[in-house]
Amino acid sequence: xxxxxxxxxxxxxxxxxxxxxxxxxxxxxxxxxxxxxxxxxxxxxxxxxxxxxxxxxxxxxxxxxxxxxxxxxxxxxxxxxxxxxxxxxxxxxxxxxxxxxxxxxxxxxxxxxxxxxxxxxxxxxxxxxxxxxxxxxxxxxxxxxxxxxxxxxxxxxxxxxxxxxxxxxxxxxxxxxxxxxxxxxxxxxxxxxxxxxxxxxxxxxxxxxxxxxxxxxxxxxxxxxxxxxxxxxxxxxxxxxxxxxxxxxxxxxxxxxxxxxxxxxxxxxxxxxxxxxxxxxxxxxxxxxxxxxxxxxxxxxxxxxxxxxxxxxxxxxxxxxxxxxxxxxxxxxxxxxxxxxxxxxxxxxxxxxxxxxxxxxxxxxxxxxxxxxx
Numbered sequence: 001x002x003x004x005x006x007x008x009x010x011x012x013x014x015x016x017x018x019x020x021x022x023x024x025x026x027x028x029x030x031x032x033x034x035x036x037x038x039x040x041x042x043x044x045x046x047x048x049x050x051x052x053x054x055x056x057x058x059x060x061x062x063x064x065x066x067x068x069x070x071x072x073x074x075x076x077x078x079x080x081x082x083x084x085x086x087x088x089x090x091x092x093x094x095x096x097x098x099x100x101x102x103x104x105x106x107x108x109x110x111x112x113x114x115x116x117x118x119x120x121x122x123x124x125x126x127x128x129x130x131x132x133x134x135x136x137x138x139x140x141x142x143x144x145x146x147x148x149x150x151x152x153x154x155x156x157x158x159x160x161x162x163x164x165x166x167x168x169x170x171x172x173x174x175x176x177x178x179x180x181x182x183x184x185x186x187x188x189x190x191x192x193x194x195x196x197x198x199x200x201x202x203x204x205x206x207x208x209x210x211x212x213x214x215x216x217x218x219x220x221x222x223x224x225x226x227x228x229x230x231x232x233x234x235x236x237x238x239x240x241x242x243x244x245x246x247x248x249x250x251x252x253x254x255x256x257x258x259x260x261x262x263x264x265x266x267x268x269x270x271x272x273x274x275x276x277x278x279x280x281x282x283x284x285x286x287x288x289x290x291x292x293x294x295x296x297x298x299x300x301x302x303x304x305x306x307x308x309x310x311x312x313x314x315x316x317x318x319x320x321x322x323x324x325x326x327x328x329x330x331x332x333x334x335x336x337x338x339x340x341x342x343x344x345x346x347x348x349x350x351x352x353x354x355x356x357x358x359x360x361x362x363x364x365x366x367x368x369x370x371x372x373x374x
Contacts, residue, residue, distance in 0.1 A: 027071035052260040056335040058298040097320035098297040106372035116141040117363040118292040122149030124359035140221035157204040210237025255291035272301035279308040287343040310341040316348035324362040
C-alpha cells in the first residue's frame with residue numbers, strides 16, 4: 001500500500017491513475033494558450049490567427065487563467081501556480097484602459113451629440129430611426145446601411161439629394177427640427193400634426209453616403225451643413241465630410257474596416273492603417289472619427305490610431321470596457337469595437353449604449369463639447 005504525500009513539485013505531476021497528472025497538463029495547455037495571446041499584447045503585435053480574434057476578448061482570458069490556477073493548486077504544481085499568477089498580473093495590467101484622458105484648456109464653443117450605429121445589413125433601420133428621434137443627435141454615423149436602409153433614412157429625415165450620395169447642395173436649416181420656416185410651413189399646410197411631421201423631415205437635411213448592398217453602404221447624417229471630403233477607399237463604405245457648426249469646421253470620418261476574419265486579416269490591417277494615416281494627416285483639425293472599427297483597444301492596429309492623438313470618447317467618460325459586440329450577450333460578455341474617437345479639441349461628457357433589435361452591435365450616443373484651441 002502506497003502512502004500519499006503532501007509534497008509540491010516543480011514539474012507537471014503525474015499519477016498512475018491519470019487524475020492529478022491530467023489536471024496539471026490541462027492547466028499547462030490553458031496557460032500556454034493564454035500566454036501566447038498576452039505575449040502578443042506585450043509585444044504590441046496582432047500576429048496571426050487566432051491571436052487577433054482572441055485579443056478582442058483579452059479581459060475574458062482571466063477565466064481560463066483562473067481555471068488553470070485552480071488545477072495547479074489541486075495538483076500541487078508549483079510552476080503552474082507561479083505561471084498562472086504571472087499571467088493574471090499581465091492581463092490585469094492590460095485591462096487598464098489605453099489612451100490619453102487630458103482635458104482641453106480652451107473655453108467651450110459648441111456642444112454636439114454624436115450617434116454611431118451598425119444596423120447589420122440594414123435590418124435594424126426601423127429601430128435606429130426611433131432611436132434618432134428619441135436621442136436627437138447632431139451627427140449620425142450609420143454602418144451597413146444598404147439601399148433600403150438609405151431610402152428609409154431619406155424618407156424619415158430628409159429629401160433626396162441631387163446626386164444620390166449626399167445632401168450637401170441642399171438648402172435648409174441645420175436645426176431644422178426647430179426652424180421657424182419649417183414650423184410655419186407645416187402649420188399652414190396641415191396644422192399641428194403636419195408641423196410635427198415637417199419637423200421630423202427636416203431634422204437631417206445634410207448627408208454624405210457611400211451607397212452599396214449588404215454591409216458595403218454607409219451614411220453620415222447631419223443637422224449642420226456638410227461639405228464632402230474624399231473619405232477612405234475600402235472594402236466597405238467609409239465616407240467623410242466637413243461639418244460647419246456655428247462657424248466651426250469639424251472633420252468627420254466614418255470608420256468601417258473589414259473584420260479580422262482569418263481570410264481577411266490583410267485587409268483588416270490595411271484598412272485600419274488607412275484610418276491611422278487619415279487621422280495623422282488631419283491631426284491639426286477638430287476631428288470626429290466614428291463607427292464600427294472591428295477592433296478593440298487590445299489590438300495594436302487600433303492603438304496606432306489612438307497614438308496619432310485621437311482619444312476614445314468612451315475612455316474619457318469611464319466606459320472604455322463596456323461591450324458593444326456581440327449585442328445579444330452584452331453587457332455581460334463582449335468587447336468594445338464600436339468607437340467615437342475625437343481630437344484633443346473635444347471633451348466628452350457622457351456615453352450611452354443603446355440596444356436595438358435586429359443588429360449584433362450596440363449603438364453609441366456620445367455628448368461632446370468642442371473647445372477653442374490654444
